Amino acid sequence: MAVFAITYVYVSDDERLAEVRPEHREFLRGLHADGMLHASGPLPPTPAGEPGGALLVLEADDATDALRLLADDPMHRARLVAERSAREWVPVIGGFAH
Numbered sequence: 001m002a003v004f005a006i007t008y009v010y011v012s013d014d015e016r017l018a019e020v021r022p023e024h025r026e027f028l029r030g031l032h033a034d035g036m037l038h039a040s041g042p043l044p045p046t047p048a049g050e051p052g053g054a055l056l057v058l059e060a061d062d063a064t065d066a067l068r069l070l071a072d073d074p075m076h077r078a079r080l081v082a083e084r085s086a087r088e089w090v091p092v093i094g095g096f097a098h
Contacts, residue, residue: 002088003096004066006056007043008075009083016080017052023074031058036069038096051082057096063088 010017031037040056054075060066063086075081091097 001059001061003038003091004058004060004063004086005089006054006058006066006070006084006086008054008056008081010052010054010075011080011082012051013080016078017075020074020078020080027073028056031069036060053083057089060086 028037028040032040036058038057038059040054043053043055045052056070058066058069060069066086067084070076070084073081076084089096
């Protein structure tokens with residue numbers, strides 16, 4: 001298994017994002033309890049106007065599998081994720097290092 005940094009870019013719909021957020025977080029807590037998700041948290045909108053999103057760090061066999069693990073994320077299912085990407089990350093120092 002490898003570690004992947006997943007980034008989400010959310011659509012601009014604060015009301016719907018707030019509505020789905022509790023279910024989204026419960027879904028992620030399940031992945032964490034199963035040992036696949038190491039950490040997650042929001043990426044706030046920037047002062048320059050870049051939209052908000054999220055950063056997730058999880059373990060998977062490959063990038064395709066990493067995104068597949070997140071296919072049932074309520075934010076993704078509700079089409080509130082405008083873009084998402086998975087990139088392998090090789091932590092060498094800190095709590096995520098192997």
